Amino acid sequence: MDFNTPINFSVTDRFLRYVQIDTQSDPSSPTIPSTEKQKDLGRLLVQELLEMGITNAHLDEYGYVYATIAANTNKANVPVICFCSHMDTAPDCSGTGVRPIVHKKYNGADIVLPDDPSQVIKMAEHIDLKNQIGNDIITASGNTLLGADNKAGVAEIMDACYQLVSHPEIKHGTIKILFTPDEEIGRGVDKADIAKIGAFACYTMDGESAGNMENETFSADGAKLTIYGVSSHPGFAKGKMESAIKIAGQIVAALPDDLSPEFTEGMQGFVHPVNIEGHVETATIDFIIRDFADEKLPLHANVIRGVADNVIKRFPNAHYSLETYEQYRNMKNVLAQHPQIVEYGMEAIRRAGLEARLCSIRGGTDGSRLSFMGLPSPNIFAGEHAFHSKQEWVSVQDMQKAVETILHLCMIWEEKSL
CATH class of the missing domain: 3.30.70.360 (Alpha-Beta Plaits)
Known part of the structure; x- marks a missing residue:
């Protein structure tokens, strides 16, 4: 990336803050959001966005965070794009009292989680760890999930916002931000305001291995x-x-x-x-x-x-x-009508220095439903692994690559517009 000054990533510090806020959703609750504590993270995100100078950031009554970064290009026809992640964590495993641990320069050895030594993260069982030698791995302490699903995505989008504001040399069109509640219980976009977002395309940051992009879900x-x-x-x-x-x-x-x-x-x-x-x-x-x-x-x-x-x-x-x-239905049915949305995502991953891989999800995302609500939304890697479990982990370097991918996407949409 050719910026006037090097990137000073903030994604790790943001992630470590966010995972300590309990945002577990509740499938038995009839309210929207299903738990009020999800708004605790939403309020913090709004505060941080406002501090960046993104003046229209706000949290609505349903727990959704919306924000807009104004275009800084002279081109008039750059499509509006959106980046989306969910704030809640899964009901499958406790999200209360998360204690994140950064394991510096992973050397391939088993990672024993200190608060429950029976929880051991082994390379033989977590095959992507073979690509993480020398990287910094973040885990929980053994009693809770980590919350990388999807606070990794939240932190990556927040850092990308910070970089866009800090680096005006990155030319881009209007960028929309959406953080959703209740994705883990299938209600993530029930009250999403598509008209307020007003975007042509959206990218959810909620995938697994670095380099992966997913354009297909289950129906x-x-x-x-x-x-x-x-x-x-x-x-x-x-x-x-x-x-x-x-x-x-x-x-x-x-x-x-x-x-x-x-x-x-x-x-x-x-x-x-x-x-x-x-x-x-x-x-x-x-x-x-x-x-x-x-x-x-x-x-x-x-x-x-x-x-x-x-x-x-x-x-x-x-x-x-x-x-x-x-x-819900397979988002590929919608994305096939707008091939450039996926093509630009793959190019952005390559520009970030990664091998771009197009994959299918044995599940669904907020993007599945957003696509059929008029907002085509493929899914890009966030770096999360072993989600919904006490052995959940994420790599600092993978999160940084996700931030770079977001920034490249913003530039690509501007470059390819008239």
Whole structure:
């Protein structure tokens, strides 16, 4: 990068501050955001943005942070682009009392986390560590997750904002910033104001290995199977009772292994029961259905239906219903209509000195839904690894490369505009 002065990265200091703020979201909460403590980080981000001189930064009632960096180019037709990361951490693992540790100049040895020595980060189990020899690795202390998913992305965007303000020689169009709550519970863009963002393209910073860019996610449906059994007093149930709970158990046990997440990888889809509730008379099984091809989702739902049909035959007075509903769709369907959005992202990664790799996500991001809300949004690496676990880690140098990638993206969109 050819700046008038060298980059003085702030991403590590920002990250170490942000991860100590508990922002865990709560899937059982009906509020938006699901936890008020997510706004604690939002308020800090707004304060820091205002201190940079980004005067319109603000936190709305739903916990979203918005900001705009004005264009500094004479070109009139540079498209507005946005950078987005989520502030919440996953409910899967505690985010309270995070104690980040910087392991300087990683030498390839096992990393034993001091607050729980049974938590050991091993290169054999974390294969990207082989690319981190000599780098500085940040972990939690063993009792909590780290929060690199996605406070690495938040810190990278914040540092990029700081660099854009500090380096006016970086020519760019209007840049929008969006930080979202509740991504980890699937509600990250429920109240995002697309009109307020007003961008042509968005890049979520929420990926894994340095150099990766993701332009494809699962398409996702949900399904609810409701089983209607026959209740009877258990003391007089012979020949009468048909327990919905037992029927549910048999249906789950009969699901095919080759369509379950435990036995699938790559571009394979799956059917996954995520919740069971019920009584003798009525029981429900909630499923998530995933595949990269939209047309395969109803076929996977038919597998559930076929298993239920076979099981229910043994219970002549019981019956069931199956309801399916759309959750999100593969963002590649939208991004294919705007190839330059992905092309510029890949070029930015290369300009940052990395090998650019185009990948698919076995999951979804805020960008999945933003794309179908009119804001095409591929996903760029943030450097996070082993997310949702106590062994989560991130490399300082990878975060710095993510900052460079953001800055190059800003310049590329300006350069290629008339």
